[in-house]
Amino acid sequence: MKFTLSICSLLASASAFAPANTGQSSFTLYETAAEATTAIPVDVPVGDAFETRADLEAIAKKANPSVAYWDPLKLGDAEFWGQSNSATIGWIRHAEIKHGRVAMAAFVGYCVQSNFVFPWKETLAGDLHPAASLGPEAQWDAVPDLAKWQMVFLVAALEIYDECGGGTMPHYMRGRKAGQYPSFQVFRDNVHFVFDLYDPFGINKNMSDEKREERLVIEINNGRLAMLGIFGFLSADTIPGSVPALANIAKQYDGNVWW
Numbered sequence: 001m002k003f004t005l006s007i008c009s010l011l012a013s014a015s016a017f018a019p020a021n022t023g024q025s026s027f028t029l030y031e032t033a034a035e036a037t038t039a040i041p042v043d044v045p046v047g048d049a050f051e052t053r054a055d056l057e058a059i060a061k062k063a064n065p066s067v068a069y070w071d072p073l074k075l076g077d078a079e080f081w082g083q084s085n086s087a088t089i090g091w092i093r094h095a096e097i098k099h100g101r102v103a104m105a106a107f108v109g110y111c112v113q114s115n116f117v118f119p120w121k122e123t124l125a126g127d128l129h130p131a132a133s134l135g136p137e138a139q140w141d142a143v144p145d146l147a148k149w150q151m152v153f154l155v156a157a158l159e160i161y162d163e164c165g166g167g168t169m170p171h172y173m174r175g176r177k178a179g180q181y182p183s184f185q186v187f188r189d190n191v192h193f194v195f196d197l198y199d200p201f202g203i204n205k206n207m208s209d210e211k212r213e214e215r216l217v218i219e220i221n222n223g224r225l226a227m228l229g230i231f232g233f234l235s236a237d238t239i240p241g242s243v244p245a246l247a248n249i250a251k252q253y254d255g256n257v258w259w
Helices: 002-011 054-061 083-116 136-142 144-162 184-191 209-238
Strands: none
Touching: 054 083, 054 209, 083 136, 083 209, 136 209
16 A cells, blocks of 8 residues: 555656657557647647557557458547547557456456465455455455455556656657556656566567567457456356356356456
C-alpha cells in the first residue's frame, strides 16, 4: 500500500518533468503532429510514433496472414472523442496490447492457482492462502477485502502512471509507441527504488529492431490467444458444458466472476 500511495503522490507533480521524445515505431507511417494534436493543449507532450490504418493492415498481415486485416466495426477509420484518426488508432493499439498482457498474466495465474498453494502467509494477521481445492474464482472470494483493495489500488496506480507517461513520455494517443509502458526512473529518482515492469535488468537493451518487431507481433498473437483462453476458463467454470474441451477440468463456480 505504501508503494501505491507513493506512486499516487508522485503523479500529482508529473507535469513538472520535461517530456522526452520516444523514438519511431516499428510500424510507422507518419501523419502531421498538427492533426494528431487537434484540440489538445499546447503543453501536452507529443511523440512521433503516430500510426495509420496502413500500419494496422501491415501488423495484421504479420500477425495472421490468413485472416489479415479484419475490422467489421470500422474502428480503424474512427475518430474517438473528436480526436484525430491517429489518436484513435493509438488508443486501440495500446488497449489491445495492454489487455493482452493482462490476459497472459491471468491465464498463467489461473493455471498456477488451480494446482498450487503458496506456502507463506497471505496477511499480516497470519491468514493462509486459499486452498487449491477451490477454483481461482472461489479463491478470490476467500481473499480478505483489505487485500483485494490493495491489489485494486496498485493496479489503479500503475494505470494512472501509464496515462501520465511517467511524467516524461507523451500519451499513447499523442504519439507514444503503442504498448510502451513508461520507465520508473522518475519514481526511482524522487521516491524509492523499484524495478521497471519490462526488462528490469536490461537484458534486451541491445536487441535489433528486426527482432524487436518480430517479438512485438508474437506478443500480440499471444495476448489475443490468452484473452480467449482466460474467458474460456471463466465460461467453463460458470456455464457447464459451454467449453467442451475443458469439461473434465473445470471447477464449477456459482458466484459473480465480475467481482
